[in-house]
Amino acid sequence: MKVGTTTLTNGTRALDSERAESIVRQVVEARARGIEVVLITSGAIGVGVGRLDLPRRPTTIGSLQAAASVGQNILMHAYETLFRGFDTPVGQVLVTAGDLADRKRYVNFGNALNALFEHGVVPVVNENDSVSVDEIRVGDNDTLAAHVANAIEADLLILLTDTDGVYTADPHAVADAARIPFVEGVTPEMLDIAAERPPRHASADLGTGRLATKVRAAEIVTASGIPMALANGAREGVVGEILDGVDIGTFFAPTAPRAASRKRWIAHTLSPKGAIVADAGAFRAVRHGGKSLLPAGIKDVVGTFAFGDAVRCVTEDGAEFARGLVNYGADEIARIQGRRTDAIRHVLGYHYADEVIHRDNLVLVENGACVRDAPQD
Known part of the structure; x- marks a missing residue:
């Protein structure tokens, strides 16, 4: 399950404690159903920008890394505190594109997450923005979430964002735009619509994901036999509703049988x-x-x-x-x-x-x- 920056910050430059508590509670409720959850969290740079009182998201690598370092600490402190309230341990896992590109490290990454499951730990994953540079970055946490789903052979990928799903057009600009509840195969037209969709919040520049990256993440996992749900993270109880099959957001059905781990790695992780x-x-x-x-x-x-x-x-x-x-x-x-x-x-x-x-x-x-x-x- 991946949570976007705007979901965690509610469009501000600080962590929204109520939103974060809601996400944590829903993870705990999913685990109570017997479902293991990996939480891919955005927001480190956005929260770090706020903590450092910067006027906007930095453009230089050094400043981005500094903001990420500060923000990661804030996020993990919040997650540790919130999950402790549910008597649930958490473990931070930071990953780089190099970890995913090397077959041995990729396999070890998946093994580490499974070991955390065995110990009853919720893995909290993010790209290691404090050391990554543009040339060796995954780039956005939607893509990272797709790679994580492939690495652990997940049964479902959930992306929580600030949109109610994929629409036939931008719903903020086109009055009769309709939500697309079910997708069986991402089309070029859908990618075009997603690419043209602007962010809802003016502060969305604090994140790196857009609707287009979410649709591309769906393309990656569904081609590997893994379904994906895209829904609004501000909706209370959204995770449980997705697991119950409630018609919310957009559900992307698998477009192929599950491929072997090595084939998924070659197909979607390597450049x-x-x-x-x-x-x-x-x-x-x-x-x-x-x-x-x-x-x-x-x-x-x-x-x-x-x-x-x-x-x-x-x-x-x-x-x-x-x-x-x-x-x-x-x-x-x-x-x-x-x-x-x-x-x-x-x-x-x-x-x-x-x-x-x-x-x-x-x-x-x-x-x-x-x-x-x-x-x-």
């Missing part, structure tokens, strides 16, 4: 470093035959990347159809492209693997975003 251009035969073999990508079917290499990096696989007209982890670097692939696998050792002087991308390290992409597992023989 591709470059691209491999495949011919029509390789496209058909990978896309429809569940095959690995071999050097014989490669036409070109775009960008610079090394062994083990994630890359995009594209057709000759530039459409992405898969992504995966390469067994060779960009320079090596450029030398063996178009050749049979038995020529690899002759060309390079060594042989790591027959496949440039093995099918076990490859996922398919649909419409540039929706990723699913490759078919198997």
